Amino acid sequence: MTLPHNGIKYPRMTEMLSEADNPSFGLMPWVGKCAVKWIKENCKCEDQPGYCVIDEELEEAKTHYKIISQEALDVGSEVHRLIEEFLNEQTRS
Numbered sequence: 001m002t003l004p005h006n007g008i009k010y011p012r013m014t015e016m017l018s019e020a021d022n023p024s025f026g027l028m029p030w031v032g033k034c035a036v037k038w039i040k041e042n043c044k045c046e047d048q049p050g051y052c053v054i055d056e057e058l059e060e061a062k063t064h065y066k067i068i069s070q071e072a073l074d075v076g077s078e079v080h081r082l083i084e085e086f087l088n089e090q091t092r093s
Contacts, residue, residue: 005091006091030065031065034064034065034068035062035064036061039053039057039058042057042061043057
């Protein structure tokens with residue numbers, strides 16, 4: 001699906017990403033960084049330097065990227081909506 005503006009059809013970002021050879025390749029390091037960040041923020045040992053992590057915390061760290069991703073998707077959707085609204089107003093003017 002494309003977004004038309006002034007006679008030009010612009011592809012959606014998801015469309016461009018779907019045509020990439022491996023669209024998730026760049027996301028894998030980010031997912032790992034999200035897990036490490038969660039551990040650093042939530043699993044500091046009180047009585048020694050470093051981090052103390054139990055299995056349940058590892059599971060939470062492993063999926064924490066989903067929360068961050070959803071927040072970014074929500075912001076992105078709102079930005080897209082505002083841009084589309086702006087472009088539509090410009091077309092009407």
